[in-house]
Amino acid sequence: MATTARKSVLVVTRHAHQGSALGRSALDAALVSATFELPVTLLFQGQGVLQLLPEQDCTEAGIRNLRKVIESLPLYDITPIYVDAAAAARYALQAELLPPQAQLISLDRQRQLLADHDHILGF
Amino acid sequence: MPLHTLNKAPGHNAFSDCIERLAADDALVLLGDGVYAALATTAAASRLAASGATIYVLRTDALAAGVATRLMSEATVIDDAGFVALTEHWPQQMAWH
């Protein structure tokens, strides 16, 4: 893997935390891509923005706290994280509720991200 | 731009998320339950046509769903080899599911 240029990866996460393992898998795929030094961009789209809700308390539910995982992403150089602005507005996720490294982006900018990477993982 | 694929029926989030981001120079392959989006004279088909994107429907799935003879006129039916040929042309794929 050392000899060729790194392929860039866009991970698009579109499912809410509850009722689907896809959100967790998207974050894992992004983290492992970063560990292997592939340039990785993470985009929360549609219902996927609900993974960003603060104050997730998963102790009673016995599941992973995605917001905690998301807050650890800068440690792996996955920053900023991009957030579908229209979806955030739809679910009343004001900017101050989002993790500090979140950037709200328009549909046009999202389309641009889709075109700008070698591979897309759509979760 | 990527090749878009959609395998959920209209009414599902995947359909609306996909169509909101579809532009005239895009191509979309409908597979699985996604083929229902191309049913002629439906609201979903009108939205697909209005996007201006090139719409492809996977033959096996259209036949299985019973929509093969009721497709919107703008849709092109492709077989598995045709699907692979599209992925040869488009460098990335975005799977809406």
Place this chain on the structure above:
Amino acid sequence: MIYSLLVLAAPTSGHASLTAARFAQAVVARGHQLKRVFFLDDGALTGLAGTITPQDEASALAQWQQLGANHEVELILCISSALKRGVLDATEAERYERNTATMHPDFELGGLGLLVEAMQTSDRLITFGQ
């Protein structure tokens, strides 16, 4: 070109897994190299050895098996997805003190690193969702 696939669809939910397997056959038929198929989340159920498909339905397991056997395609089940769903190879069955392996021998367990490596080394990565 070199292709790899990511399969998120369970073999039992609709026919997405069969569609993916047909796509895989067509990739090979068009002269491309299909390097690896990575099965993640419910996709990992594809490697469950004991599945019985009714006679009037096509078996996703059989289709994938054929690809692995005839075209040297690596069939990798995400190890954490597989373990969670009870798909264990002999090593994991022993490690977790289960009576028997439940994974079909044509598949292998592997980490997400193998998906990332497939992206780095493939020209195309095609995802098949649930």
